[in-house]
Amino acid sequence: MLQIDDTIVSLALIEKKFSCDLKACKGSCCRYGDTGAPLTADEAAALDRIWPDLWPFLRPEGIRAIEAQGTSLTDIEGELVTPLIHNEECAYAIIEDGIYRCGIETAYNAGNVDFKKPLSCHLFPVRVKHYRDFRAVNYEEWAICKPGVESGVRHNTDLCVYLREPLVRAFGQEWYNQLVWAAKEYGQNKKTWKK
Numbered sequence: 001m002l003q004i005d006d007t008i009v010s011l012a013l014i015e016k017k018f019s020c021d022l023k024a025c026k027g028s029c030c031r032y033g034d035t036g037a038p039l040t041a042d043e044a045a046a047l048d049r050i051w052p053d054l055w056p057f058l059r060p061e062g063i064r065a066i067e068a069q070g071t072s073l074t075d076i077e078g079e080l081v082t083p084l085i086h087n088e089e090c091a092y093a094i095i096e097d098g099i100y101r102c103g104i105e106t107a108y109n110a111g112n113v114d115f116k117k118p119l120s121c122h123l124f125p126v127r128v129k130h131y132r133d134f135r136a137v138n139y140e141e142w143a144i145c146k147p148g149v150e151s152g153v154r155h156n157t158d159l160c161v162y163l164r165e166p167l168v169r170a171f172g173q174e175w176y177n178q179l180v181w182a183a184k185e186y187g188q189n190k191k192t193w194k195k
Contacts (some may be wrong), residue, residue: 002042004178011140014183017152018159024147026101029124030093032144036081037090038120044072044080050113057107058094065091122166
C-alpha cells in the first residue's frame, strides 16, 4: 500500500497492466452489476439537472427506467447509484455496434451537457471508498475486465497510466505526480530486491 495525502492506494495501481478492450468486453461494466454505478451527492444533483438534455442520447428502456426510478437512487447499502434496467444494465447505457457505452459521456462529447460521466465509471476498475480519516483507492479484479488486463499486458500499459485522466479528475495533478513518482521508486526498488 502507498499513502498519498489522505489516500491509501493499493499497489495494484502501479503493478497491474490494464487497457480497456471494448471490442472484446463489449462494455460489460455498463451492462452487468448488482447495483448501479456509485455516485456522489454532487453527481446525483448533476444528473438531475442535465436529465432533459440526455433524452436524445438514451435508449427508450433507459428513459423508462429513469422515469420510474429517478435519475439516481439509494441502494440497499445506503449509497447513491445510477438506476438499472431490469436490475442489470445501467439506465444511462447505450448500445453502439453491439458495444455498451455511456450515454452521458456521448452527450458530453456532443457538447450537450457539461458532466462527463460518474467518476466511479471513469475510474473503473478502480474504486474509491471513503472512510472517516482516509480514502481507500483499490483495484477490483472482475472477470468481465479480463480482456482489459490482457490488452494492458499486450500493450505494456500500467493501470495508473491508463487511468491518468480520471485519477487527476478525482485527486488532482499533484496527487497523480506523487503516484507516478512512487511507481518509479517502487519499480527501481523491486528491481534491486530481485538481484
